[in-house]
Amino acid sequence: MDKSVKVALDAMGGDFAPRDIVEGAVRAASGDDGIEIILVGAESLIRSELAKYDVSGLPLSIVNASQAVRDGEPPVAALRHKPDASILVAMRLVKEGQADAMISMGSTGAVMVSAIQILGKLEGVQRPTVGTSLQDLAPGTVMFDMGANSDCKPRDLFNFAIIGHAFARKIIGIEHPTVALLSNGAEEGKGNKVTKEAYQLFQKGNFNFIGNVEGDDIPKGKANVIICDGFVGNIITKFCEGLGDVLGERLQVSLEGQLAPEKISKITGELFNLTHVPDVGGGGLISGVDGVVWIGHGRSQAPQLAEAIRQARLAVETNFVRELKSELRTG
C-alpha cells in the first residue's frame, strides 16, 4: 500500500466535530481504495467516537492535538495562542510529508492563515484562493474566488485564472478549459475598474480566455473557469442558496395536493442540492499554497466529508500542486 494517499483530517473543526468527522473518516477508511486517514485532535474524544465502530485493521491513525481553534476566533491571534491547535498540527503533517493532504471543516480564516504560514505560497501567488466546481448545477464549471479574498487586484484575478485552469484540468478533468471573467456585460469594455484591467492581463494568459461572462452564464456553464473576486463569489454562492430555499418553499406550496409527498420531497431535494453548492461539494480547495488543503463548510457532515476526501485525493493523485507550479511559471 505504498501508493495510498494519506489524508490528515482536522477532527475538531466544524459544527458536527468530532462526531461526523470521525464517522466520515471511518467510512473513507473502510473503502478498500488506498486511502489512509490520520485523525488530528483531542485523542480521548476521537477514541470515544471511534469506539462506536469496528475499526480493527482499518488504515486509521490518530495524532493528538491538545488545542482547537473555534469558529469566530480571530485567526491570526488564535493560531499564535494555540500552537498545538488541530489545524496547525494537521498542516505540519503535510509540511513534513507525513500526510499528502489536509482537510478541515473549521475556521476558513485559520486554515488559510496556517496554510500560508506553514506550507507557504507558491511562487508568483500573492493571495491563495478557494474555489470549487458548481457541482450538479454546472458540473463542467469551476469558480474562483469563492470567498477568500474580498478586495482583489487585476493580478490576483489573473492568478485565480491560472489556478482555476489547473483545477479544471486536474480535478475536473477538462483538457482545454475555457476561462472567463465575470462581469456586468459581455463586451470587452464592460466591467468595473479591476475587471477591465484584468481583461487586458487575461488576454495575454497562457489559457483559452473567452472574454467576459455575465451572471446568467454562471449556472448555464458558459465557461469552464469563471473568475471573480471573493466578495462577489461569496454573495453569488449565498444568493444561490437563498434563492434555492425560497423557490423550494414556493414549489412545495405549488405541488402540494398535486403529487405524492415523497415525490414532492424528491423534487425539492433536487432543487436544494442544485442550489447549495458548498453543502454538496464539501467546500473548496485552498489553492496557491504548497500543499493540498481542503476547507469545508462548517455544516459539513459525513457525506460532505466523503466528497472533500475524494477531491483532496484527486488533487494529490493528479499532482495538482506540481501542475499549478508549472502553469504559474508559464502564465
Added chain:
Amino acid sequence: MDKSVKVALDAMGGDFAPRDIVEGAVRAASGDDGIEIILVGAESLIRSELAKYDVSGLPLSIVNASQAVRDGEPPVAALRHKPDASILVAMRLVKEGQADAMISMGSTGAVMVSAIQILGKLEGVQRPTVGTSLQDLAPGTVMFDMGANSDCKPRDLFNFAIIGHAFARKIIGIEHPTVALLSNGAEEGKGNKVTKEAYQLFQKGNFNFIGNVEGDDIPKGKANVIICDGFVGNIITKFCEGLGDVLGERLQVSLEGQLAPEKISKITGELFNLTHVPDVGGGGLISGVDGVVWIGHGRSQAPQLAEAIRQARLAVETNFVRELKSELRTG
C-alpha cells in the same frame, strides 16, 4: 382632468418598439384612471401603429422626434449627434413641465446621460442610480444599484441608501423601511474596502440601518432596502435569471409525465416570473435626477410597459422626487 398624470413614452426604444410601446400606450390610455400618454418618436410610424386601434377620445397625443438612439450606440456621442432623438425630446417634455414622467425601454446609457444633462442631478447626488423592487420574489425589498454604476465610492452607496429609502417609502409604501448593506458576512467587520467604509457612513444615516446582509438574505427579504454597487447588482440580477432558467428546465424534466402539461407550464411559468425580476417589473426608476424617469428592459412588451407606467405614475403621485430632495438634505 387637471390632476391627470402626463407620461411621455419613448416610442422608439426597446426591442419591440414602436409596436409594443404603442400597444401599451393604448391600453394605459384606455383605462379611465386619469393618465395621459404622449408618444414621442417618428410620427408616421406611431400613426400607423395607432391605426390598429380605436383611439378616438383617448388621452393620447404624439410629439414627433425625427431621430432615435439605437441600443449599443455610445450614449454620449449618440446624443450629441442626434439632437432630435426621441429620448431627448421626451426628456425635454419633462423638463418643460409638459410631462410629469418619461419612460423609455431604449438604451439605459442614453436615458441616464440625457436625464442628467436635461433634468440635472439632485443636490448632493454624484451618481444617479437605478433600482426597483424584487417583485414577487421579495415584494417588500428594493435593491439599489441594479446596474447603473460599476465602481462606487462609500458616499455613492450612502446616497443609494437615501434614494432606496425614499423609494421604499413612496413607491412600495413601507412607512419605516429597514436599510442594509449587501456584504460577504453579517458582522460589522465583513465586507470589501468600500462597503466597510460605507458601513460607517450608514450608521450615521437618518434611516433604520440594520447592518450587513448576505446573499441569501436578498430573496428572503431580510431588509426593505438592500444596497450594493451596480456591478454586483447587475451580476445578481442576471444570475437570478439564469438560475431560474436552469432550474425551470430541470423542473420541466422532473415533472414530465407526473403532472398535466398545462400544470407544468403554470409551475415553470411562476418560477420564471419569480426569477426574472426586470422582465416582470418593467425596469427601474432612474433616481437622483430632478424628474421621474423610468428605464425599462429592452425586451419589455406591453405588460411590462403597463407596470412601468404604473410605477412611474406612483412616483409622480407620491411626490417621490420632492421627498427624495428632502431626505437628501437631512441625510
